[in-house]
Amino acid sequence: MSLEAAPLTRFARRLAEQSLLGQPELDALLALSGPVIHAVGNRDFIKAGEPTDHAAFVVAGLVGSFGQNRNGHRQITALHLSGDMANLHSVVVPQSSEALQALSVSTIVCVPHATLRDLADTYPKVAAAFWRESAVRHATSTRWMVNLGRRNALARLSHLVCEVACREHGSEGKDGLRFPFLATQTHLADMLGLTPVHVNRTLKALRDDGVIELDNRVVTICDWGRLAHHGEFDSTYLHLSGGGNGQDQIRH
Amino acid sequence: MSLEAAPLTRFARRLAEQSLLGQPELDALLALSGPVIHAVGNRDFIKAGEPTDHAAFVVAGLVGSFGQNRNGHRQITALHLSGDMANLHSVVVPQSSEALQALSVSTIVCVPHATLRDLADTYPKVAAAFWRESAVRHATSTRWMVNLGRRNALARLSHLVCEVACREHGSEGKDGLRFPFLATQTHLADMLGLTPVHVNRTLKALRDDGVIELDNRVVTICDWGRLAHHGEFDSTYLHLSGGGNGQDQIRH
DNA sequence: CGTTCTTTTGACGAGAGTCAAGACTGGTGG
């Protein structure tokens, strides 16, 4: 219970900031709960193509959405950090087209669709907030597409590190920022559409260049400016509230 | 007015089929309208990063969402056909992160956000339908990511042709299906994360293989089975109702 | 303390990019 309080607060606050929710709506969001599961790596806790009756809220850990090739080569299409509802969209499309898998040991709260639907029905503003949250996620997906289609390995990796830094930190990155990023290099490869070997080489280039440091899956950003430049990174698409430009409120 | 009737009907029917809307909701959807513009190629009719106050409904033609590189290399992240609301998500995130551009001369109805918001506020089921439609689009995006990250040129192109065939035809593809696909090879390259030259070579391979024919931007599918096999295509993610498996209704 | 999963590196190969030039198309204007 107390375990998931902080991440849930982050989730509710993000929704509220973006959609101007009132106190009743906020309280209702904070009351969300459900069965807790501990997901481990290399095993889908939600399978592709099967209907689901709950959404997966990430309390702790790191979760990815996995698409797949006929050869079995996997493509991670989204990353879900602590405080994210991994598959909020499953409320309206219960037949998920993608699998959900933990990249590191993760704590997940399975929030029943029924609960979320009731919430959306009771508070139209919450319904709008859910839709909006989904749309912001979609914006992230489109950045990933640009990354995959139109950037080389160095830029892709840099962009990804920038994104995770910002989402983890809650605002713009800066020199000296240090955070755990529990994905393996194989996971990174699956996010970036590369091979693990090439990720390793690219990571080395970034390290040798003095842009980042890596120690046991803890990233330290030595030179945010150069990293963001390499990744052609601009954080506005994340719609962060923290250290952003502050002009992100929805306009009615 | 009569010009946009058929595509709008298609849009409304798709929303209704997926979300079980009643007659009042349907009527309200069919009453949607707004200023009409005629968009031409090579010029964004909605620019990236600028706030919008309307959604773009495609009556006729072909529209793409464009992301961009620092070098100016563009990545098309989504395709909008006749009967699609190109940026429905802009209702909840008015600051679009991407540009909208016509790939061929297109007729667009600019539906004011205010109208759509009123509709969603009046009919909760419509709000849900809008959200659902956005989610289905997102599912398409994730397929594109798998395409970009984990498939070679031949598979990417085949998959794209399959998708467009299905969306255009309203159901599963089949041999002999013929439809106009008004994108240039440069556009195809921008969708697939390739160069125009390589698209040309790949297209030739597909033609030489007898899988498709191409005549003045009209595609004929000679061998749907082989095309779908090349593209590793499975249409369920599109949530078509027409010739699909029929088990796509939302489960409450 | 061995087994399995990662990370790291090197050598080589292949798919896709780059550059360049010519053919074809549709539209414009003399």
Next chain:
DNA sequence: CCACCAGTCTTGACTCTCGTCAAAAGAACG
């Protein structure tokens, strides 16, 4: 009616980023 022009499409030759294969060294875990 024809010449011109800009935008496509097509093809070939060469290059380069990234994939493949392989092997060894570290880490994690029971």
